[in-house]
Amino acid sequence: MKPQTLGQWLAYLEQLHPAAIDMGLERCQQVLARLDLGTLAPRVVTVTGTNGKGSTCALVASLLQSQGLRVGVYSSPHLLRYNERVRVDGVEVSDEQLCEAFAALEAARGEISLTYFEMGTLAAFWLFSRASLDALVLEVGLGGRLDAVNLVDADLALVTSIGVDHIEYLGDTRESVAFEKAGIFRAGKPALCGDLDPPLPLLEKAAELGCPLSLRGRDFDLAVTDRHWHWRGTGVDGRPVELRDLPLLDLPMENAALALQAFLLMDLPWQPARVQQALLDTRMVGRLDRRTLGWCGKQVELLLDVGHNPHAAHYLAVRLAQRGRAGRRLAVFGLLSDKDLEGVVAPLAGLVDTWAVAPLQTPRSRPAADLVETLTNLGAAVKSYPSVDAALEGQCTLADAGDQILLFGSFFCVAEALEWLERQVPEGGADGIVG
DSSP, X not given: OOOOSHHHHHHHHHTTSXXXXXXOSHXXXXXXXXXXXXXXXXXXXXXXXXXXXXXXXXXXXXXXXTTTOOEEEEOOOOSSOGGGGEEETTEEOOHHHXXXXXXXXXXXXXXXXXXXXXXXXXXXXXXXXXXXXXXXXEEOSSSSTTSGGGGSOOSEEEEOOOOOOOHHHHOSSHHHHHHHHGGGOOTTSOEEEXXXXXXXXXXXXXXXXXXXXXXXXTTBXXXXXXXXXXXXXXXTTSOEEEEEEEEOOSSOHHHHHHHHHHHHTTTOOOOHHHHHHHHHHOXXXXXXXXXXXXXXXXXXXXXXXXXXXXXXXXXXXXXXXXXXXXXXXXXXXXXXXXXXXXXXXXXXXXXXXXXXXXXXSSTTBOOHHXXXXXXXXXXXXXXXXXXXXXXXXXXXXXXXXTOEEEXXXXXXXXXXXXXXXXXXXXXXXXXXEEO
């Protein structure tokens, strides 16, 4: 029976292709040609990187929208609703729109088998083609060169950071990862890299294609103090541009610096006050996401972050050390089995007083026993719980005024926490959540 609801479509897509990930563009290219969508938007920005893709996309989109442009954003994965992946002017597309797009894809693909991600990406393209956009911001799902997002030519190609992750697809060196990510570059089009030490294959690909390359530390950079941050960049004409004494952001300011340089190269009005406000207005669920929860008559501070690899964990540790704390820090942690467990927890071990670990609601979850063993070997105080919900409740009960609960380790972990938080607002509003 043909799927009718979004839930039915997503269940259908999950069993459509024999492999969850099938690197390569040939099958998607054939279906895209059948759809004959034309140009999706006059400006296309593609963003890849080991970490920071989602926040960079959000920041670029916010800067573009501040100019009154109609902007589409495609990102993945989602936390609570699939609709989060496809936004137009900051608004998630509806279930009905997604169902219409999937139906169009199903009719066009014929005998060609596509993965869940490939169907979702092409459905997003189908929706964007009908949205009369001024600009489009696309987040690469995995790698770059062979990712379905790379079917669309970028006017600006951004690489946020380069670390070793997904080694079964991208290789086990920064050089191999950089080669894959540089696959989003296009001949003669600007490319930007926010990594302070870009591996040689990325530089070579930019030179081979004649891409004007903007590098952090050379063409743009930032400096952060206790109260402010400063940014400098380089315009299309080669002239320096500066923004000083900017208010600190909750999102990574390294990604904001990259987004600012990208915006500067788009030849749009440069209005410092409007640019600053656009950065401050940008929010992302699950990225250095601060919440206050009323729990048993006390206010508990939570910090949610989807960091799930060593690079992200190191960045999170730096930000936590910068912020300091009045009381204890209590962690809630879960991780997928294919991630570097010790590499993720080691940077944070000295910044957390007690750990509550739990398995995630996915077959890919790392057993809680593994988490306990690794943390115990690092000298950490750790307790195992049967679920993220139970771990959160345990830490909330343990927390005193001034303590902070840090929840991180996976999109799955943050998603479970968000669902739990939604259930904590009681009738009468005695307790509740403040974003």
